[in-house]
Amino acid sequence: MIRPVRVLRVALVGFGNVGRRFVERLPGPYARVLRAAGARVVLTAVASAGHGRAIDPRGLSAAACLAAVARDGSLDDLHRGPPVRSTLELIRRAPADVMVEVTPLDPRRGEPALSHVRAALRRGMDVVTANKGPVAFGRRGLLALARRHGRRFLHESAVMDGAPVFNLLERCLPGLRVRGFRGTLNSTTGYVLSRVEEGASPADALREARALGIVEKDAAHDLDGWDAAVKGCALANALMAARVAPAQVRRRGIRGLSPALVRRAAREGARYRLVVRARRARGRVQVSVGPERLAAGDPLAGSGSDSALLLDTDLMGEIAIVERGGTVEQTAYGLLSDLVALVRPAAPTRGPRRRRTVP
Amino acid sequence: MIRPVRVLRVALVGFGNVGRRFVERLPGPYARVLRAAGARVVLTAVASAGHGRAIDPRGLSAAACLAAVARDGSLDDLHRGPPVRSTLELIRRAPADVMVEVTPLDPRRGEPALSHVRAALRRGMDVVTANKGPVAFGRRGLLALARRHGRRFLHESAVMDGAPVFNLLERCLPGLRVRGFRGTLNSTTGYVLSRVEEGASPADALREARALGIVEKDAAHDLDGWDAAVKGCALANALMAARVAPAQVRRRGIRGLSPALVRRAAREGARYRLVVRARRARGRVQVSVGPERLAAGDPLAGSGSDSALLLDTDLMGEIAIVERGGTVEQTAYGLLSDLVALVRPAAPTRGPRRRRTVP
Numbered sequence: 002m003i004r005p006v007r008v009l010r011v012a013l014v015g016f017g018n019v020g021r022r023f024v025e026r027l028p029g030p031y032a033r034v035l036r037a038a039g040a041r042v043v044l045t046a047v048a049s050a051g052h053g054r055a056i057d058p059r060g061l062s063a064a065a066c067l068a069a070v071a072r073d074g075s076l077d078d079l080h081r082g083p084p085v086r087s088t089l090e091l092i093r094r095a096p097a098d099v100m101v102e103v104t105p106l107d108p109r110r111g112e113p114a115l116s117h118v119r120a121a122l123r124r125g126m127d128v129v130t131a132n133k134g135p136v137a138f139g140r141r142g143l144l145a146l147a148r149r150h151g152r153r154f155l156h157e158s159a160v161m162d163g164a165p166v167f168n169l170l171e172r173c174l175p176g177l178r179v180r181g182f183r184g185t186l187n188s189t190t191g192y193v194l195s196r197v198e199e200g201a202s203p204a205d206a207l208r209e210a211r212a213l214g215i216v217e218k219d220a221a222h223d224l225d226g227w228d229a230a231v232k233g234c235a236l237a238n239a240l241m242a243a244r245v246a247p248a249q250v251r252r253r254g255i256r257g258l259s260p261a262l263v264r265r266a267a268r269e270g271a272r273y274r275l276v277v278r279a280r281r282a283r284g285r286v287q288v289s290v291g292p293e294r295l296a297a298g299d300p301l302a303g304s305g306s307d308s309a310l311l312l313d314t315d316l317m318g319e320i321a322i323v324e325r326g327g328t329v330e331q332t333a334y335g336l337l338s339d340l341v342a343l344v345r346p347a348a349p350t351r352g353p354r355r356r357r358t359v360p
Numbered sequence: 361m362i363r364p365v366r367v368l369r370v371a372l373v374g375f376g377n378v379g380r381r382f383v384e385r386l387p388g389p390y391a392r393v394l395r396a397a398g399a400r401v402v403l404t405a406v407a408s409a410g411h412g413r414a415i416d417p418r419g420l421s422a423a424a425c426l427a428a429v430a431r432d433g434s435l436d437d438l439h440r441g442p443p444v445r446s447t448l449e450l451i452r453r454a455p456a457d458v459m460v461e462v463t464p465l466d467p468r469r470g471e472p473a474l475s476h477v478r479a480a481l482r483r484g485m486d487v488v489t490a491n492k493g494p495v496a497f498g499r500r501g502l503l504a505l506a507r508r509h510g511r512r513f514l515h516e517s518a519v520m521d522g523a524p525v526f527n528l529l530e531r532c533l534p535g536l537r538v539r540g541f542r543g544t545l546n547s548t549t550g551y552v553l554s555r556v557e558e559g560a561s562p563a564d565a566l567r568e569a570r571a572l573g574i575v576e577k578d579a580a581h582d583l584d585g586w587d588a589a590v591k592g593c594a595l596a597n598a599l600m601a602a603r604v605a606p607a608q609v610r611r612r613g614i615r616g617l618s619p620a621l622v623r624r625a626a627r628e629g630a631r632y633r634l635v636v637r638a639r640r641a642r643g644r645v646q647v648s649v650g651p652e653r654l655a656a657g658d659p660l661a662g663s664g665s666d667s668a669l670l671l672d673t674d675l676m677g678e679i680a681i682v683e684r685g686g687t688v689e690q691t692a693y694g695l696l697s698d699l700v701a702l703v704r705p706a707a708p709t710r711g712p713r714r715r716r717t718v719p
Contacts, residue, residue: 030675034535163676165532172531173524175700176393177693270629270656297629297656298663300682307657311684316389317522317693318684323659325670325678334536334676341534 007040007344012095012126014088014117015103016049016070018214019131023101023333024063031337040344046095048088050104053077056085058096088113092120099343101336102130105218108227108247111138122146122154129339131158131332133228136235137247155342158335160186160232161308164324165338167239170312178315179240181280186232188215188306188327189223190255190275195305197260198267214329215306225254226275226290233277233288236310241279243286253291270297366703368399371454371485373447373476374462375408375429377573378490382460382692383422390696399703405454407447409463412436415444417455447472451479458702460695461489464577467586467606470497481505481513488698490517490691492587495594496606514701517694519545519591520667523683524697526598529671537674538599540639545591547574547665547686548582549614549634554664556619557626573688574665584613585634585649592636592647595669600638602645612650629656 013020023031027042035042043060053075055061061079069076077084085091092100100121104114111134118135121128122143130136135143136159147154160166161184170177185191189210196206207224210216222228230250237243255275263273276293279286295302300321301309306328311321324331372379382390386401394401402419412434414420420438428435436443444450451459459480463473470493477494480487481502489495494502495518506513519525520543529536544550548569555565566583569575581587589609596602614634622632635652638645654661659680660668665687670680683690 026675034675037535163533164679165528168532169524169528173527173697174522175697175704176396272657298631298661298666300659300662300666300668300684302657303659304657307659309659311682316385316393316689316696318687318690320523321680321682321684323670323680323682325659325680328677330675331677337675338532338534345534 005039006036009035009040009042009099009340009344010045010097011042012046012048012092012097012100012121013044013103014048014092014100015105016047016052016066016076017103017105018329019103019332019336020049021067021070022329023103023336024066026333026337028063034337035340035344038341038344040340042340045097046091047076048091049076053080054085054088054091055079056091056095057081088117089120092117093124097126099127099129099340101340102128102132103336104132106132106134106231108134108222108231111135111231115139118143118154119146122150122152125150125152127152127155127343129155129336129343131162131336132156133159133231133235136239137231140235140238141244153343155339156235157339158332159235161310161322161324162327162331163333163335163338164308164322164331166236166310166322169322170240174314174317174320177317179312180315181278181313182236182240182310183301184233184236184277184310185274185301185303185308186277186310187223187226187229187275188308189217189220190229191303191308192306194255194258194263194273194275197263198272200264203260210306213306215327224256226252229275229277229290230288233279233290237279237286237288240312241281241286243279245286245288249288251287251289251291255292258292266294271295272302274301276301364398365395366399368394368401368458368699368703369404369456370401371405371407371451371456371459371480372403372462373407373451373459374464375406375411375425375435376462376464377688378462378691378695379408380426380429381688382462382695383425385692385696387422393696394699394703397700397703399699401699404456405450406435407450408435412439413444413447413450414439415450415454416440447476448479451476452483456485458486458488458699461487461491462695463491465491465493465590467493467581467590470494470590474498477502477513478505481509481511484509484511486512486514486702488514488695488702490521490695491515492518492590492594495598496590499594499597500603512702514698515594516698517691518594520669520681520683521686521690522692522694522697523667523681523690525595525669525681528681529599533673533676533679536676538671539674540637540672541595541599541669542660543592543595543636543669544633544660544662544667545636545669546582546585546588546634547667548576548579549588550662550667551665553614553617553622553632553634556622557631559623562619569665572665574686583615585611588634588636588649589647592638592649596638596645596647599671600640600645602638604645604647608647610646610648610650614651617651625653630654631661633660635660
């Protein structure tokens with residue numbers, strides 16, 4: 002059977018660890034998955050913070066883009082047409098159907114991702130992002146904007162990379178009400194505490210985590226719980242229909258935890274982890290972040306950079322999803338899974354279908 | 361907006377712990393969820409192994425069915441029309457659109473569930489089952505039969521109750537290849553080992569598990585790994601496109617485990633659990649079941665009747681889903697989630713949609 006192939010022109014905004022891994026895999030395994038879904042991706046624009054910007058309506062070569070930044074050169078050399086002076090200008094001019102947004106975030110403001118997403122939706126592009134900022138700071142408004150433009154705003158990899166958390170509830174757990182959740186959502190603190198349990202110093206452990214590419218540009222965002230707070234808001238807003246912003250989160254980081262305490266807990270079979278909690282209280286959803294001692298057997302008590310989310314639901318009790326060893330590989334997969342959702346038509350969420358009946 | 365409500369006539373086959381919980385919740389929370397999906401359920405037939413059978417085209421009262429079995433009476437008193445001599449006859453005669461199948465299973469043969477599912481599909485009913493037997497012994501054939509009759513065969517709660525395992529891969533992890541999996545899929549052995557860790561004798565622990573309603577009619581099916589083997593095959597066949605039958609599973613149960621060994625492991629932070637494994641070897645999928653010592657932090661090392669499935673995937677690394685404290689409540693929810701899938705149209709899994717493009 003010959004199926005028409007849809008060409009999906011992609012503008013990639015952000016070309017750090019995740020963006021590069023995504024582009025590396027685009028011609029290989031990701032192309033295979035997209036082809037099976039009926040689409041062929043053409044990369045028509047790439048914007049990087051430190052390595053320039055390029056637009057080419059005929060398609061940019063993945064290898065050339067990667068080579069340009071690998072030798073510390075500039076994407077500008079691959080650009081065709083009048084110069085592009087800013088990322089926002091690139092979003093406005095890119096000949097693309099979808100923007101994939103993976104820039105580093107200021108977790109206190111959700112920028113610049115929030116502005117990028119708005120600009121792309123206004124321009125009539127679909128948006129796929131691994132960025133938690135827009136989800137935490139503006140999900141409701143962005144969904145409304147997307148609807149007005151007949152586009153979609155997808156963000157599965159904003160929390161726990163490509164492990165399904167947003168889609169899990171929407172696609173697999175119909176009718177459930179989430180009463181609250183607990184999660185270990187920050188890989189860096191998980192990794193650091195795990196290495197401290199094994200005897201490493203916090204400073205060494207952080208250096209190792211940085212070498213793995215899982216630490217935020219400013220490590221304080223991880224250690225002081227900002228990353229976790231923003232992810233907690235993103236989840237609360239999406240899964241519990243909350244309207245909570247990171248500034249409202251009661252937040253404590255892991256810097257105050259003594260290594261001796263962490264090691265003693267480990268000897269007793271328990272584990273300290275940075276835990277995000279959300280619950281309904283007096284008609285509102287409250288989100289908090291802080292270190293907690295987790296008993297053995299708790300789904301959140303994973304090792305290293307594992308992350309986990311435990312949902313407390315009305316009809317299905319407690320259910321958890323766990324991602325082992327969060328890497329940029331897994332974040333990049335989340336982008337792919339959203340691209341597949343764009344090409345597969347969405348199932349209407351309501352309404353009966355016609356059927357024949359048994360007499 | 362007024363939406364047409366579709367009436368979904370249900371024949372319930374099997375009226376044990378799960379069937380009763382399902383019927384209890386049908387008029388309340390489940391009706392709310394189904395109403396939101398555009399459907400109203402009418403229970404038109406119920407078959408029980410020890411308490412008779414009833415058909416009523418006008419609808420059976422949930423309360424009356426529950427009362428009949430609670431006072432050790434018979435469903436026969438609620439029946440209208442010529443007598444029904446067998447469950448298969450009930451399936452052939454029930455004025456129903458969907459059969460919900462929850463009979464106890466002979467795990468060595470997959471019966472009688474397999475015959476029930478075949479009969480219902482041949483008659484043109486959709487089928488929803490919490491039964492692992494048909495999935496392990498005949499999934500491929502049953503899907504083909506369903507297709508021929510334009511019907512669906514759904515079985516989310518066959519493994520890990522209503523926690524999404526089959527749907528997780530299909531709906532949330534597009535394009536992934538499952539290289540193998542590990543799972544703690546049998547609640548009874550999990551509960552027994554957990555209580556033995558705490559000092560209980562295996563016999564007492566089993567008695568407690570029985571009181572919770574999680575033990576198979578014949579406890580040997582749990583303790584000797586039959587239940588786990590059948591579930592492992594169901595998963596391997598569905599998630600890895602295998603063709604493996606329970607008789608081919610290398611299977612060891614937990615009876616040979618000494619309580620002293622289990623307790624010593626627990627003191628060292630580890631846990632013995634009955635683990636199902638599947639992996640590809642020499643072009644085939646091999647499934648095995650046996651007790652394993654799990655390190656702290658392993659997503660499978662949960663407590664009590666927790667169950668977990670860890671998928672090893674090509675593009676997304678390792679990802680696990682955990683259900684805490686498996687109860688009949690959670691199995692019943694799985695039936696509901698499949699009923700919702702029946703009323704919501706399935707998304708076509710391939711093919712491009714039309715869209716406007718950005719110039």
